[in-house]
Amino acid sequence: MFFDYREKIGRFITKNVKNIFSVDLEKVVVTSPPQVKFGEYSSTFPFQLAKILKRSPLQIGEEFVNGIDLSQSEISNFVIKVENIKGYVNFHLKRSIFFRELLNTLLADNKKISGPWDTSLKVIVEHTNINPNKAAHVGHLRNAILGDTLVRLLKKMGFNVEVQNYIDNTGVQVADIVVGLKYLKGMGVKEVKELSQMEKFDYFCWDLYTEVGKFYEKKKENLELRRNTLREIESGKGELYEISEMVSSSIVRCHLKTMKRLGIGYDLLPRESDILHLKFWERAFNLLREKRTIEYENEGENRGCWVFKYLNRGKEDTKIIVRSNGTVTYTGKDIAYQMWKFGKLGVDFYYKKFSTEDGFVWMTTSHKDEGEREHPTFGNGDIVFNVIDVRQGYTQNIVYEALKKLGYKREYENSVHFSYEMVALSPKCAVDLGFKLSEEDKGKNFVEVSGRKGLGVKADDLIDKLLERALEEVKNRDVKPDEMRDTAIKIAVGALRYYMLKYTKNSMIIFDMEDALSFEGETGPYLQYSVVRAKNILRKYMDEYQLDEEDLYDIFRKSVFSEISMEDDIWELLWEFIRLDEMVYNSYKKREISILAKGLFSISQKFSAFYSKYRILKRENKREREELLSFVYIFLKIMEFYLWILGIPIVDRM
């Protein structure tokens, strides 16, 4: 509902400029001034007109303001004043109307985000996608938290969202663990089965993975074991395959458990092995060949390969899709999978329930008899978001280009690589973790996380540390003993999620333990604390005046807004509440979650300032007290609504 104000003002300007100056403005830009004292909307059209009319912007602004008739316009119901300051034409809104409307919406528990997008569309978001061969680390956390927040954002915008977490259970990474278990540890199916039941099997594999890395380095022939293992896993039969199944399912359970701690869940786990066995690739290959999207090379350096040729900024680029030995590359499989997501492959998976600690999640399967007869419809998306780090940009682009060349223009346009920069460690952090760095690495300002070297901060370790620190803090504060643990968990989650969301996606996060474990300043707990303060005010007020919630709502329904609540600093905050929907839309449009995260932090900051400036309970004037109280209520409700999107839990006391 707040989206059209800007447009209405734009139309108002165009119309009146034509009346007054007989000039057609091509494009009117309506911006928001830096401070509310300049109004809520502003336009600089007098600067554009100055040249044409050969007069100063100031004069033009004056003439415009004098020439309009506000009361007869379509903006008169929400604009109270139009003024000209130095050539900036500023529009002031009727503050109390917005106050009332927002409060009523919140009291009716009817807050929704609506705007110029089509909510009948189905959106598929793919995120997390961790190789199921070892524990998750901080880099994976950025992906999962970013992806999950995107999902929450889309859901609040009204889209039908499906969350997929792709499991690459037939890749080298899993094969390496199988090699380790079989040839380094000398284990068979039975032993692995027992071992994979252990707590923190993912931690065990983390260490084993680096051992296997050294094992390969020691003797090149050992790599032969990997090749054979990989082949057997892909075949779907035999001892090594069985071991790989146990490894990947057990590790997937570990990952799901880790993500669950952060409030992250999934609708479907599509598996690479099923894409393989259900011959998704063959199907895609036929389509690609029929439509001549890929071609066979008879000569040259790529002789014997099927390649995809496309124009990349005017230059022809060639990417091998099928190798000369007949095997398909990752890009090829990705094309097939992306086609399936859009419902363009003409084949589907079977679906089974994959048990987790507290229920199940849907997983694909290749076997008809294993699949459930009844299951939700998966795939068939209209828009697909792939949350993958920036390094995959080239490959992602080829996948989308292939869709375009296949004739799926809409699908091409609706394929989004939701990319983000990687998480690296500061050299100091790496040393603190016990890694020996080379002199060269010490001189750099970051060290790349490497699963193969075991260099990285494990996700669960980080969450545990945050939890520990939160517990220490909580013990010294106003929290009941039986709520301490729950509160500490919420704080830990809030801190971690905000930490991962506050950076723009193009910014590399150089992980620093001190910053990540901080609960002060620009952190999740700061946001949570501001909400706790709002709750405390309302609670104390109810205690002091012997009111229940209904009494309180009654007060809010009746409260009137006068001078106090229209003070600039209060209004500025309220205006920011109102503009949050626009911010959500911007986050979506620009694919930049940090816009919303930063916005909520800014609101929390302003509320904290408000909190220390206006003492509400001690205020003598009842009417003013109630006005301010209703404002606190609005803040609380707004924060509950939008913090949900960031996945930052609300805390009662801290």
Place this chain on the structure above:
RNA sequence: GCGCCUGUAGCUCAGCUGGAUAGAGCAACGGACUACGAAUCCGUAGGUCGCAGGUUCGAAUCCUGCCAGGCGUGCCA
């Protein structure tokens, strides 16, 4: 070589479609609690927005060139 990204305060980062005085957090310094609990607030200090041109009434923002850094760019998986 080509492509993408980055360069803003001592450090880590924001800065929307070009617009009004370039903002936060951390660190430093100085203040504010017998309390709507200080995980906070207020204040001070700190900036040739990598460099040089250009476009514009107006540039951190757009264009060009240069410098510095990062990441891609395999018939690997």
